[in-house]
Amino acid sequence: MVKAVVFDIGNVLIEWQPERHYDRIMPEEDRRAMFSEVDLHGMNDVIDRGGHWRETVFDWAEKYPRWRDAIRRWHDDWIEMASPVIPRSVRLMKALQARGLPVFSLTNFGIGTFDYARDFYPFLEEFDRAFVSGHMGVIKPEARIYEMVEEASGFAGHDLLFTDDRADNIAAAHLRGWKTHLFEGPEGWAARLVAEGLLSEEEAA
Known part of the structure; x- marks a missing residue:
């Protein structure tokens, strides 16, 4: 689950x-x-x-x-x-949170660039936990970054569903037992969230 x-x-x-x-x-x-x-x-x-x-x-x-x-x-x-925003993906993030499901970021992002981006994209402030590589000192797809997410969140790999556009990042998470989805567009990601029972079709629209 x-x-x-x-x-x-x-x-x-x-x-x-x-x-x-x-x-x-x-x-x-x-x-x-x-x-x-x-x-x-x-x-x-x-x-x-x-x-x-x-x-x-x-x-x-x-x-x-x-x-x-x-x-x-x-x-x-x-x-x-670093633009433009992908609106449907942001809607999916907010829909999951409206359901009461924790939503984390796990991103290769610099300290300065992330701080700067937050001025333009307010939703970057809205994650339940933000795991930002610049602050962690390690980047995807190194195994340690996934381990750090597990340690900080208290969740095991099988508790987490992770989407990323890079196959190497997905593969590394999969090796730790994470559920994964290779992001190729918000349509496919929405369908996966519905298939997992996390959102309804209407919520994922």
């Missing part, structure tokens, strides 16, 4: 598509070259582990003079990369 539902945030509740944003501000050919030369997602992992947001981005920018200004946009344009 599911006792709590766990949401990833990026690409589940908020779209997170940095490449798409860069394609708006620079030629796609240049964007591809930059992402090929600079491990920007690796840079973001540093932030998600608790690294200082602005300092990390600006330090990386100095290592790659050709792309300095564009890399700095990872900080300056961040909210434009």
Whole structure:
């Protein structure tokens, strides 16, 4: 029986598509070259582990003079990369809570970026528990982050239903006995919540 539902945030509740944003501000050919030369997602992992947001981005920018200004946009344009919200997913979150079911987040998110995002997305303040990698010092899909959720919440893996858009994150949770759902859109997630008996069709609409 599911006792709590766990949401990833990026690409589940908020779209997170940095490449798409860069394609708006620079030629796609240049964007591809930059992402090929600079491990920007690796840079973001540093932030998600608790690294200082602005300092990390600006330090990386100095290592790659050709792309300095564009890399700095990872900080300056961040909210434009982390948008828009996925409205039905937010409705599902609120519907579960209206049923009295605890809803947690489990997200790879920096300390500074999460604080910043809360100014734009008030629902980020509404989780019953927010498990944010930057504060935890560990990121998905490392096993320790799932263990920390179990320890802090008091729930065993089989008590939790977790959705995430990345198969590696889902696989790691599954190994700990969590119930999982690979998020490919709010429609499928809604159907899963109905199938689990957590929401009615009307509540999941």
